[in-house]
Amino acid sequence: MEPKARAEDEDVKITVELLKSITGEFDLESILFLKLTKMNICNLGCIGDCVNLERLDLSRNDISNLNPLASLKLLTVLNLSANRISNLDPLYSCENLQNLNLAGNLISSVDALCSITKLKNLDTIRLKDTVCSFSNPVCMNKSYLNTILDMFPNIKILDGERVSGRGSDLYRLCKDIDDSLKEIDSIRPIHVSVSPTKWVEDSYWELKPTQQTQTDKASEQFFELLKECRELKSKAADVITKTKRMPRAVK
Template sequence: MEKGEEAVETVRITSQLLKAKTGEFDLESILLLKLPGLGLSDLGCLGECSSLEWLDLSGNAIAHLGPLSALKALAVLNISSNRVASLEPLAGCENLQSLNAAGNLVSSLQQLQCLLGLRGLENLRLSSPRAGGLSNPVCATPGYRHAMAEMFPGLKVIDGERVSGRGSELYQLCKDLDSSLKRFPSGGSGVGIAELGGSAKPWVAEGYWDLRPTRRSSIVEEAYKQFSEVLQECRELSKRAEDTIAQAERALNLRPDPSSYVF
């Protein structure tokens, strides 16, 4: 080693580490694995965890995902805040349903084509503004969100926002309302503001966003915890929708029948 050259420490996943973290004697018996923020840079023997279904590798220094290609049962993967530029090995994770790769180095839409064969993929996150602004260079591509939806028509959630299925209509409606309100001047513009008579009708039925009863499977339990943040965002969005509608009606000086909405 030349003078002044610094040694780079490689933190490798070993069978001893995995057994210590999980309490399992056999690597093949591990179903759920949490290894966030350990400074890991080498996945080592992780590919031997053939039954692994839920994996958290967030906040490490991982650049290569090679061993993950052997994890055929993997359903939920979090590799956010690492140094990954290629997702190619994930093509072997044939049962993958949810992938969080925010805060990495994926630079183009072409680098996502390796995921096209994952028919069960429903949740894909490459950007997470609320988690410290984590992103990938590809997210700056013009029309990125539309291109993602076109590439992966089976996705239900892109970057934490529902694009299909339960809740997607609410996201889109709030966007449309926000866009409409921007056309109305505020302050002393002369637009009449009237107080609404009666209380606003609930946007969704009571209990709509409530968590479902916890399942027996530890994998499902962890999945519900993982998505609790998304559910909280949905609750906030529901409240925002109610406020936005009220603002729109006041701006238009409308007095709707409290028993129903007319759009």
């Protein structure tokens, strides 16, 4: 049974009929993966009845109220990018959440993220996506990176960049460089960028096992970047030492 045609600008509410027509499932509790993108959804309706949902993609809609998601205890992957979300409190109940994409919403401060800091399994967060040009107002804060990593000490990937495991070495080096250079006003901070990546591939939502692999080329590129960071840190230390030895100008 095909979903009924609707006008492109029509606001959509998730209903039992809509879910059944899209998934072909008679029982909402049988739905494990669900992709509802670009559908002008503004009301999550009965989405909370899909209590066994594990992966949910609601990107590119018009959603602002997340209350119906509070009952999705088994949810591990949630894509809410490109919506109108500013309040994340309902996600506090999604205790198994691991991967959360919030890029392209209205999250204005780190305070709005406090409700999800207790999610022990959360290890991947995206608040900005340079590939799709999505962001949040909070990302404009100069201390954004350090603040987020302090709030989520167990996070592994932030905005598509690894910040734990091997990547934690990179983060610590960058932080050390920034802290050192702040001692000299005349020296500009050094920023290390990593090529952005897509959040997940489209096939991620298909009903089949998925695996993540890391190629030798990617590993080699990372260690080259790590080497460059160490060289930058060493140069910064030399500049700081030389500057401290210089006599102060007499006023």
